[in-house]
Amino acid sequence: MAALQHKIILSEDEMPTRWYNVLHDLPTPPPPPLHPGTLAPIGPDDLAPLFPLALIEQEVTTEQYVEIPGEVLDVYRLWRPSPLFRAHRLEKALGTPARIYYKYEGVSPAGSHKPNTAVPQAFYNAAAGVRRLTTETGAGQWGTALAFACSQFGLECEVWQVRASYDQKPYRRLMIETFGGTVHPSPSDLTAAGRAILAEHPDSTGSLGIAISEAVEVAASDPDTKYALGSVLNHVLLHQTIIGEEALLQLAQIGETPDLLVGCTGGGSNFGGLMFPFLREKWAGRMSPSVLAVEPSACPSLTRGRYAYDFGDTAGMTPLMKMHTLGHDFIPDPIHAGGLRYHGMSPLISHLYETGEIGAVAKPQSECFAAGVLFARTEGIVPAPEPTHALAAAIEEARRCAETGEEKVILTALCGHGHLDLPAYGAYLAGAVSDSETTDAELDALVAESLARVPSVG
Amino acid sequence: MAALQHKIILSEDEMPTRWYNVLHDLPTPPPPPLHPGTLAPIGPDDLAPLFPLALIEQEVTTEQYVEIPGEVLDVYRLWRPSPLFRAHRLEKALGTPARIYYKYEGVSPAGSHKPNTAVPQAFYNAAAGVRRLTTETGAGQWGTALAFACSQFGLECEVWQVRASYDQKPYRRLMIETFGGTVHPSPSDLTAAGRAILAEHPDSTGSLGIAISEAVEVAASDPDTKYALGSVLNHVLLHQTIIGEEALLQLAQIGETPDLLVGCTGGGSNFGGLMFPFLREKWAGRMSPSVLAVEPSACPSLTRGRYAYDFGDTAGMTPLMKMHTLGHDFIPDPIHAGGLRYHGMSPLISHLYETGEIGAVAKPQSECFAAGVLFARTEGIVPAPEPTHALAAAIEEARRCAETGEEKVILTALCGHGHLDLPAYGAYLAGAVSDSETTDAELDALVAESLARVPSVG
Numbered sequence: 001m002a003a004l005q006h007k008i009i010l011s012e013d014e015m016p017t018r019w020y021n022v023l024h025d026l027p028t029p030p031p032p033p034l035h036p037g038t039l040a041p042i043g044p045d046d047l048a049p050l051f052p053l054a055l056i057e058q059e060v061t062t063e064q065y066v067e068i069p070g071e072v073l074d075v076y077r078l079w080r081p082s083p084l085f086r087a088h089r090l091e092k093a094l095g096t097p098a099r100i101y102y103k104y105e106g107v108s109p110a111g112s113h114k115p116n117t118a119v120p121q122a123f124y125n126a127a128a129g130v131r132r133l134t135t136e137t138g139a140g141q142w143g144t145a146l147a148f149a150c151s152q153f154g155l156e157c158e159v160w161q162v163r164a165s166y167d168q169k170p171y172r173r174l175m176i177e178t179f180g181g182t183v184h185p186s187p188s189d190l191t192a193a194g195r196a197i198l199a200e201h202p203d204s205t206g207s208l209g210i211a212i213s214e215a216v217e218v219a220a221s222d223p224d225t226k227y228a229l230g231s232v233l234n235h236v237l238l239h240q241t242i243i244g245e246e247a248l249l250q251l252a253q254i255g256e257t258p259d260l261l262v263g264c265t266g267g268g269s270n271f272g273g274l275m276f277p278f279l280r281e282k283w284a285g286r287m288s289p290s291v292l293a294v295e296p297s298a299c300p301s302l303t304r305g306r307y308a309y310d311f312g313d314t315a316g317m318t319p320l321m322k323m324h325t326l327g328h329d330f331i332p333d334p335i336h337a338g339g340l341r342y343h344g345m346s347p348l349i350s351h352l353y354e355t356g357e358i359g360a361v362a363k364p365q366s367e368c369f370a371a372g373v374l375f376a377r378t379e380g381i382v383p384a385p386e387p388t389h390a391l392a393a394a395i396e397e398a399r400r401c402a403e404t405g406e407e408k409v410i411l412t413a414l415c416g417h418g419h420l421d422l423p424a425y426g427a428y429l430a431g432a433v434s435d436s437e438t439t440d441a442e443l444d445a446l447v448a449e450s451l452a453r454v455p456s457v458g
Numbered sequence: 459m460a461a462l463q464h465k466i467i468l469s470e471d472e473m474p475t476r477w478y479n480v481l482h483d484l485p486t487p488p489p490p491p492l493h494p495g496t497l498a499p500i501g502p503d504d505l506a507p508l509f510p511l512a513l514i515e516q517e518v519t520t521e522q523y524v525e526i527p528g529e530v531l532d533v534y535r536l537w538r539p540s541p542l543f544r545a546h547r548l549e550k551a552l553g554t555p556a557r558i559y560y561k562y563e564g565v566s567p568a569g570s571h572k573p574n575t576a577v578p579q580a581f582y583n584a585a586a587g588v589r590r591l592t593t594e595t596g597a598g599q600w601g602t603a604l605a606f607a608c609s610q611f612g613l614e615c616e617v618w619q620v621r622a623s624y625d626q627k628p629y630r631r632l633m634i635e636t637f638g639g640t641v642h643p644s645p646s647d648l649t650a651a652g653r654a655i656l657a658e659h660p661d662s663t664g665s666l667g668i669a670i671s672e673a674v675e676v677a678a679s680d681p682d683t684k685y686a687l688g689s690v691l692n693h694v695l696l697h698q699t700i701i702g703e704e705a706l707l708q709l710a711q712i713g714e715t716p717d718l719l720v721g722c723t724g725g726g727s728n729f730g731g732l733m734f735p736f737l738r739e740k741w742a743g744r745m746s747p748s749v750l751a752v753e754p755s756a757c758p759s760l761t762r763g764r765y766a767y768d769f770g771d772t773a774g775m776t777p778l779m780k781m782h783t784l785g786h787d788f789i790p791d792p793i794h795a796g797g798l799r800y801h802g803m804s805p806l807i808s809h810l811y812e813t814g815e816i817g818a819v820a821k822p823q824s825e826c827f828a829a830g831v832l833f834a835r836t837e838g839i840v841p842a843p844e845p846t847h848a849l850a851a852a853i854e855e856a857r858r859c860a861e862t863g864e865e866k867v868i869l870t871a872l873c874g875h876g877h878l879d880l881p882a883y884g885a886y887l888a889g890a891v892s893d894s895e896t897t898d899a900e901l902d903a904l905v906a907e908s909l910a911r912v913p914s915v916g
Contacts, residue, residue, distance in 0.1 A: 003470065003532065012461065012464065070461070077463075109839065148838055151835040170880075171629070171877070171881070174887075177884065178880065180835055379536065380536045381567065382633065417877075422878075423629070425633075426632040
């Protein structure tokens, strides 16, 4: 019997040298971000206190491609191109005729897709003379990625980590520190935003929205300091498209065309990174895959949120963005997939969902952990809790194929390993992982209440 | 400027299909293992209660190569061939003209080189009808590897983890359980060996030697159960040679010949795996590298131990092996590199050291952690504490080259990542890592005392 090929590898020479900008090809443009005071579309000047000009330009450009700077490519080469794997052993365990592929971003320094944007963000900030970057982190992946990226370009890195995660995931803090970053639990008493929360809720376990408020406040008050965001914004998703560009080359190498693309969604950067280049191919008529977003039942911004203008942070310091949102002060259940606990969804992903280009489902975490354990025991990689959501949906579809006999080609985004999330697996194996018990009606009420606190947009 | 190539990759088709047996090419044969009662060389029958016949044959064969079974190659393909990296960014930080390469085994399911032998051991046991494997684990790498391998071949896996490691490294236990294995802290009350230790030392934090005694006792008392060892023995080092065979192909691909090979040594399997194929090339006159073993100052079996017959375990249940040893009941300081805390050294490595084929140095852990942090911040990989010993020696040599201007080609074994060892980095960054204060005279006395408890061999 011929050996089954598991890895589809690109050489460094074959690594894409430009990012793909989905804005260029969108059938209709997404609504613009608005200034929360004037409710007028924001301009570059509004973003200048937080971001360097190069990133502001990338946020609004409609050019189809953006060249990746050589210095960024040099750092990417530490782990990119990332491998595409065929999941032969998972397929066999499922008895499915489907062919399952996974694009694995866990080989990066942070163990996830996050360095794909952390590296260019650090590069452009360093090139603009910035001395320090601030950011928030939930699961800790983004903080780790930015600390690593800052170490490559000689920047200081200060991270506000959601308190719940800071306490539950000490290894993440230690990894950030090993890369040279500084970590504060959020809410902290270092910022007005943090102190305000602590005054009202001294035991607050924090949220991504609060941590964003703190990091933004510090950056806005120091001319040598800028802010970096790990998801949601256009330029972040732009940088992540190297994932999808590589996957296209890898599938072409073996002559495969995907029928189903599935990825998890928190803020949307891993999902957009894989999907946007495939959507371009779909719009060009070269393939016709279904594209599915999988979110946690405990934080279902696409499937249960409203498509409305809302703040990106809890304190209401960011521009208003049109997105699927559960409300900027929504605090999701403390599920283990911390990277999916964000109240909103990237405006680009929200727009694609609203226009019917992509579908979405929500999954309870117990089903996701079961998928993660099966995956670990067959493919040998313990996935981060976030991508187990995509795996759960991929496995569900592969099992359906086992019944129908369909030889579907499924591509899923395995956006990170779960080495620092093993206590979550321990809880699952001990039967101590529970699913959200919030009813749809309760959730709808919470969303309505939160959105009532947003300035009304005509 | 042309892009600097970082990764040297082999395709799955280029993966070696046989292991190299250094026994075939040794200038003189190593002394045989002895039965502890009769002091006569042991035969296959003595090992039959613990190992399946195929592995016993591999332990004693003098054939130059052993074919790797197709079923093992299929599992190897989940992560092999492993990458070889050029450390451009580390070189730049050191300002050295040396060219530093590292062969990275952290891409495996367990995060180290250990699955290279766990997979064939599980395969041969399953093929022989064995139902369950027992083993010990110190740092936890080997237990993780065997649990993964057992999941691939439908075997149960029961692991005795050194109590100190069980308490300090809960993530390792959780990873073993995620792969489907069962973990007991050692000493345990499940075995006579464990109960004897606990009776005398109720608070014992254990040792590899004690854990081996427990795992061996359980295997020896159940006909459906065998034992698996993660280092030291000939067949284990045989399986690891795929590392060196790949590295030879990878260096040939870019036209490099190594001047210095450096690896860390605990039991010797990572070291032998990389070095044996290069020694073959050296003996054949095709290259002339220096080969250096780096061990921890706190457990210096090669540089401070005696070359003598000793037990492999603390309770004295194993055959006597001629090796560099600190004494079978030596309990090393609880340094963070748990995988290097073994009293003895593989008989093959000991023999090569005794015959002058390889050199050895001992390094204090503080110097090793400094090397690990520098490596993380330049190359983007947080190394396990064990290979930071090799990195410290490689960096020392590269700094020497910076002074002399020598363009040495250095190849080091990066045998695992440190994702589950981050608390050790945290301790180092907090200034809470101390080095051994045992004097040479104290160490010599401990060794002499322990070896006096070994049956005298003519």
